[in-house]
Amino acid sequence: MTLFHRRGYDAVGVAELAEAIGVNPPSLYAAFGSKKGLFERALERYQESGGGFVARTLAEEGNLAELIGRVFLRAAETYSAADSLPGCLVLDSTRNCSDPEIRAVTDALRAEGREHIRRRIAREFPRAAEVLTDYVLVTLSGLSAAARDGMDPAALRRSAQIAADGFAAQLGGKG
Amino acid sequence: MTLFHRRGYDAVGVAELAEAIGVNPPSLYAAFGSKKGLFERALERYQESGGGFVARTLAEEGNLAELIGRVFLRAAETYSAADSLPGCLVLDSTRNCSDPEIRAVTDALRAEGREHIRRRIAREFPRAAEVLTDYVLVTLSGLSAAARDGMDPAALRRSAQIAADGFAAQLGGKG
DNA sequence: GAAAATTTTTAGTGGTCACTACATATGTCT
DNA sequence: AGACATATGTAGTGACCACTAAAAATTTTC
Numbered sequence: 001m002t003l004f005h006r007r008g009y010d011a012v013g014v015a016e017l018a019e020a021i022g023v024n025p026p027s028l029y030a031a032f033g034s035k036k037g038l039f040e041r042a043l044e045r046y047q048e049s050g051g052g053f054v055a056r057t058l059a060e061e062g063n064l065a066e067l068i069g070r071v072f073l074r075a076a077e078t079y080s081a082a083d084s085l086p087g088c089l090v091l092d093s094t095r096n097c098s099d100p101e102i103r104a105v106t107d108a109l110r111a112e113g114r115e116h117i118r119r120r121i122a123r124e125f126p127r128a129a130e131v132l133t134d135y136v137l138v139t140l141s142g143l144s145a146a147a148r149d150g151m152d153p154a155a156l157r158r159s160a161q162i163a164a165d166g167f168a169a170q171l172g173g174k175g
Numbered sequence: 176m177t178l179f180h181r182r183g184y185d186a187v188g189v190a191e192l193a194e195a196i197g198v199n200p201p202s203l204y205a206a207f208g209s210k211k212g213l214f215e216r217a218l219e220r221y222q223e224s225g226g227g228f229v230a231r232t233l234a235e236e237g238n239l240a241e242l243i244g245r246v247f248l249r250a251a252e253t254y255s256a257a258d259s260l261p262g263c264l265v266l267d268s269t270r271n272c273s274d275p276e277i278r279a280v281t282d283a284l285r286a287e288g289r290e291h292i293r294r295r296i297a298r299e300f301p302r303a304a305e306v307l308t309d310y311v312l313v314t315l316s317g318l319s320a321a322a323r324d325g326m327d328p329a330a331l332r333r334s335a336q337i338a339a340d341g342f343a344a345q346l347g348g349k350g
Numbered sequence: 351g352a353a354a355a356t357t358t359t360t361a362g363t364g365g366t367c368a369c370t371a372c373a374t375a376t377g378t379c380t
Numbered sequence: 381a382g383a384c385a386t387a388t389g390t391a392g393t394g395a396c397c398a399c400t401a402a403a404a405a406t407t408t409t410c
Contacts, residue, residue: 008271010185014398024359026400035398091320095270096183110324131333134326138334141324142317148270149285149316151309158306159313166341189368199389201370210368 001042005085009039009097040105046089047109050078054113054140058120065171067120068136069164075140076160079147087148091141110137125171132170139163176217180260184214184272215280221264222284225253229288229315233295240346242295243311244339250315251335254322262323266316285312300346307345314338 003012003020014035018025032038046052057071079087090113094106117136122129139160147156178187178195189210193200207213221227232246254262265288269281292311297304314335322331 007273011271011273013396015396025398026360027358029399030357092270095267095320095323096186096272098182098186107324130330131337134321134330135334135337137324137326138314138317138321138331138338140317141320142313142315145266145270145316145320146309146313149282149312151312155305155309156313159310162306162310162341162345163313163338165344166337169341169344170337188366190366200368201390202388204369205387 001045001089002085004039004042004093005046005087005089008093008095009102010099036099036102036105039102043089043105043109050081050084051089053078055116058116064121064124065164065168068167069161071117071136072139072143072160072164072167073157075143076147076156077153079144080151080153080156082153086150088140088144091144092148128170132167135167135170139167176220176264177260179214179217179268180221180262180264183268183270184277185274211274211277211280214277218264218280218284225256225259226264228253230291233291239296239299240339240343243342244336246292246311247314247318247335247339247342248332250318251322251331252328254319255326255328255331257328261325263315263319266319267323303345307342310342310345314342 003017006012014025014028017035017038018028021028023031028038032041053074054071057074058067060067060070062070075088078084090106090109094103097103114133114137118129118133121132121136125132143156143160143163146159151159178192189200189203192210192213193203196203198206203213207216228249229246232249233242235242235245237245250263253259265281265284269278272278289308289312293304293308296307296311300307318331318335318338321334326334
């Protein structure tokens with residue numbers, strides 16, 4: 001999981017993955033079937049560990065502006081955590097990936113995440129749900145990309161706060 | 176340039192690039208020295224054609240909020256133009272690239288762009304320049320990434336508008 | 351303890367990568 | 381025309397890719 005996160009799907013080789021796990025390539029194929037199978041397993045682990053913070057945050061108590069603000073701030077923290085790796089595995093590990101099947105895997109996860117966000121927004125602002133959801137996705141993608149480009153945690157957090165303020169202001173106008 | 180933009184630096188091969196230009200690989204090496212040399216030339220062309228819109232927009236007349244709003248909207252249009260390719264060549268073509276020298280090339284261009292933005296913001300809001308610049312970078316990265324993930328032009332433009340409103344609101348608070 | 355099933359290791363499969371040595375064709379100048 | 385510089389095409393370099401067949405070691409079962 002760490003290797004996929006750090007270097008992206010294409011750039012990491014099966015031999016390297018096998019060595020990181022501590023087995024030889026054939027054992028890896030026996031256990032996961034293919035590099036794709038291992039990647040899917042890594043994505044599951046990621047969602048269970050820290051990557052699933054969006055869905056978890058949206059299930060908390062609070063009004064919409066608070067929740068989205070929390071999502072942005074947690075994204076900034078998660079994507080630039082010192083003990084972790086920059087950016088989001090789902091959003092960024094298959095960028096410029098040459099295998100369309102692999103892209104489809106992360107595309108599906110992204111669509112799932114989008115639907116979570118859209119439904120929560122629609123509960124309070126059904127008419128503006130699509131627009132606001134797109135804005136949230138753009139912001140999360142931006143936070144992940146900026147973290148990957150080396151932006152430091154404090155700066156990322158401040159940017160997330162500005163985006164959260166912007167989101168809240170939109171609700172004020174539409175509500 | 177088109178191939179690098181569509182598929183990313185690593186995923187496109189020299190043989191393919193040579194065929195697209197209409198020559199054989201040795202001629203390509205005679206003209207550009209290496210794949211890296213060709214990529215650098217492609218980046219220059221990109222900045223001259225459509226990719227340099229940030230610097231050009233910041234040189235226009237208008238107050239800061241107007242200019243940044245224009246930058247966001249032009250980013251949304253440029254990154255999702257129907258006759259072009261999704262996203263930004265500088266921001267996204269070396270994501271998950273395995274060659275650190277190549278990453279360094281786009282990193283330098285990004286730093287240059289950041290400095291353009293920071294200087295223009297500092298002219299009117301020197302104290303908040305760093306914070307606001309980071310927010311602009313996060314937003315541009317997000318617009319490019321979302322375009323690459325297939326967000327449609329209208330949705331991207333609406334998200335850019337929300338981000339522009341958020342930026343203007345920050346100026347109101349700090350001004 | 352021997353046979354069978356399972357796992358691990360070794361060693362390779364064909365394919366593609368960036369890149370290049372060398373032969374061939376082309377153009378230029380006298 | 382003939383000598384020379386330049387550009388192109390052919391063909392191949394070793395290295396790495398995902399993946400796997402078969403041998404060796406291990407564990408399980410009777």
